[in-house]
Amino acid sequence: MKLEVMPTKKELEQHAEIIPEIKPASILAMLSIMQAYEKIKSSIQDVLEKKYQLSEGKLRIMIILHQHPEGTAPSFLARHAGVTKATISVMLRRMIRDHLINSIHDISDGRSKKITLTPQGRQLMDTILPEHYLRISKVMENLTEEEQNELIRLLTKIADI
Incomplete structure (x- = not known):
């Protein structure tokens, strides 16, 4: 999933006017997580598939x-x-x-x-x-060990693992 065009905060705020439960910051955060995941996954997986099938x-x-x-x-x-x-x-x-x-x-x-x-x-x-x-x-x-631990904590909290 390559998110070349992400919705703007303004667009999401317009949707939130219709459905107040929509939280633009939450949507942008989740889409950013998904976009990062896809980039990371493909950079790692491409090597495994190309080099080792x-x-x-x-x-x-x-x-x-x-x-x-x-x-x-x-x-x-x-x-x-x-x-x-x-x-x-x-x-x-x-x-x-x-x-x-x-x-x-x-x-x-x-x-x-x-x-x-x-x-x-x-x-x-x-x-x-x-x-x-x-x-x-x-x-x-690019992340310190402390930042990595915080990332793990936040992702675990989101996923409710």
Whole structure:
């Protein structure tokens, strides 16, 4: 979402005359957050897609698996990646095809599966993660640590997490 043209405060104030609950400053703040998010996301995601052919969703799954080297259930991955079980099934099939992950039977419960990174997937993560975290650090370098903590606090408050 590229917001080339944002509504002006005056335009929003005109809408607020019709619906008094409209808060122009709130709308401008939220649109600014969304615009910043899109710019940041594309600057980080473009590298992952162009250099590694890795989508944001695949990266999220691989980070979870990297944090759980013993493997984890597809339902755990779906829940922590914020996707449905149907979506995770499709993603996992593609990642198995690409030799990034393995699906093995869980020894403790023969009916269920565990998903693990392949050696190739683990090596990819060992390469990508430091670079990925460096890109994120560079995005945030204009803010002091105190400002970053305040930003986290404010975004958490907005999202009511």
